[in-house]
Amino acid sequence: MPESLPPEFQQIEAVAHDFARAVLLPLKERAASGGLDDEAARQQVIEASKAAGFFRMTQPAEYGGSEAGTLALVVTHDALASHNPRWLADVFGPGPGVLANVGEPLKSAYLAPLLEGHKRAGFGFTERDDAPHYTRAERDGDELIISGQKSYVTRGAEIDFLNTLMEVGDEGRAFVAIDTDRPGVSQERVFGSIDGTQHAAFKFENVRVPASHIVGVPGEGMPKAMRQIGNTRLMMAAEAVGRARWVIAHLTGHLRRLEQAGGVKESVRLRYGELRIKVYVARSALYRAARLDATGENSVNEGIAAKVFATETLSEVVDEAIQLGGGAALETDHPLAVLYNESRVMRVAEGLSDVLRLNMARGALDLGKGTL
Ligand SMILES: Cc1cc2nc3c(=O)[nH]c(=O)nc-3n(C[C@H](O)[C@H](O)[C@H](O)COP(=O)(O)OP(=O)(O)OC[C@H]3O[C@@H](n4cnc5c(N)ncnc54)[C@H](O)[C@@H]3O)c2cc1C
Structure with a gap:
């Protein structure tokens, strides 16, 4: 669980938070004020990520990579995403994907x-x-x-x-x-x-x-595709959890300000409590799936559960935060408006939620796979 990570993973997490604060957030601010174009920002993220050791986490040692395991990658994605940065995908260099071991x-x-x-x-x-x-x-x-x-x-x-x-x-x-x-x-x-x-x-x-x-050989295509999509699925779950934590922090600040200005209605507190429960469960499921994967056990179903729940939770949390925050959150460049679009995409890319639900059922009923 995120609270009881071994020391080396706590170290990775701390470095990721520092990187987000020192590199990603200042770049986001500069780009927002018109002082930097998208391509230049991406290049700066890549260079800084190489220096910080994140860029090669997904690459084999033969090519100078650190071959970080699933848990290290999940910790990094979760920590970085909790700052709601831009260019998160550019932090990580290309992995071998379906070309692994060719x-x-x-x-x-x-x-x-x-x-x-x-x-x-x-x-x-x-x-x-x-x-x-x-x-x-x-x-x-x-x-x-x-x-x-x-x-x-x-x-x-x-x-x-x-x-x-x-x-x-x-x-x-x-x-x-x-x-x-x-x-x-x-x-x-x-x-x-x-x-x-x-x-x-x-x-x-x-x-x-x-x-x-x-x-490889004909016949291996779909298993290779599923392996590739399965790996990226857990990282998408980690990103969704991290960004959902950012939304909760944003909403907490908003509600505290309302409290000082006269109080927060019981109905709003109820919704806020429900969102916190969902994010807590999503983060718990993510780390459980990552730990299972790290043991080498088949964790396809657990990865699916984490991805579907985390991305749907992010969508719900963003939607509610907009509703509780009012019209200002719908200005095109408002972080919640941007996240609204990003979170919608996450429920389709790397597997539509309903298709993954059907895969879960097939995993259990036809293949006898999956834990609860
Ligand atoms: C941002 C983004 C990036 C992407 N990048 C890539 C990429 O780099 N490479 C790539 O190849 N693809 C990429 N995709 C495509 C993505 O993989 C597909 O959009 C996704 O797999 C869904 O497929 P589809 O769009 O054909 O929808 P469909 O599979 O046609 O699904 C549409 C509907 O049919 C239902 N449905 C589909 N299959 C079943 C089933 N078996 N049983 C029951 N109901 C079903 C679904 O629930 C859904 O309601 C990307 C998509 C997005 C949004």
Whole structure:
């Protein structure tokens, strides 16, 4: 639990709080007053994060990373997010993702440049609902010929290659690394989502890539995707818990001011108490799931529980804080208005809440997995 972390994790937590206060919050303030553009701020976050040791937490030791475990990453995300910073995602460098443990030629051509920051990768998983067929590859000698589409690739306009999930003949699904400048690859659309992030939709028309760009073997694609999404899910839960703690602190300040000005109604106190209960439970579930993961136990269901509860709690807490705070909180740049949009996205990205609920039921009823 967060109160009884071993000393090395308490140290990580303290450093994360210092980093948020010394780097992230001043940058946020400068950007808000117009003194810094978004890209320059991101670069400063990356440089400061490298110096502080956060940037390489997600990277293997072979590439100079510290290979921090799940609990260390959860502690860091929770602590940083509790200051409600911007550019939280930029604090952490690229991890290997679905390219973890690949051999040659993928190791030199994609994994190493990715971890060294020379190339940027996208995650090509989601398909358009109205796609004519699922993205697929046919073998042609030593090559694959790929056709299809991916609809929602985060930072798609900036990437050099896309790890793309597809059917390979009738052998099963696999990720294939595709350079975005290959003939036949086109960006159909670049768009933003309400949390301020940018994405792109890609189309593949008879794109030829060497068959050696298949990650692992066909049939391993979905398990790799689920592992990758599962890892990021717990970090999203940690971010949601941290930001929810920030909202509670913000709301507490607001209610204390109201108290001094004449008192807080019983009905408002009731709602405030309920929100505190939810955040307490969300944080407890997060650390329990992280500890279970650290033991090497299967913790897919516990990660799902933490993600769904934490992101839904954040949404509720933000919504109520706006309601109790009044119209000022709906000005476009107000932190609660920004969080309102960000928290809405978190209930969809890395697994829709209802789809994850169905996965929970399947885990227990069909696979006998999951603890209570
Ligand atoms: C900010 C953001 C970033 C993203 N980044 C990426 C990225 O980098 N790469 C990528 O590949 N994707 C990305 N996505 C896409 C994301 O993974 C999908 O939006 C998400 O998985 C939901 O899929 P969908 O949008 O196709 O909705 P759908 O799956 O079509 O779901 C829509 C509705 O159908 C219901 N539903 C869906 N499946 C089932 C089921 N099996 N049983 C019952 N009901 C079901 C849901 O409850 C929901 O109400 C991103 C999304 C967001 C919002």
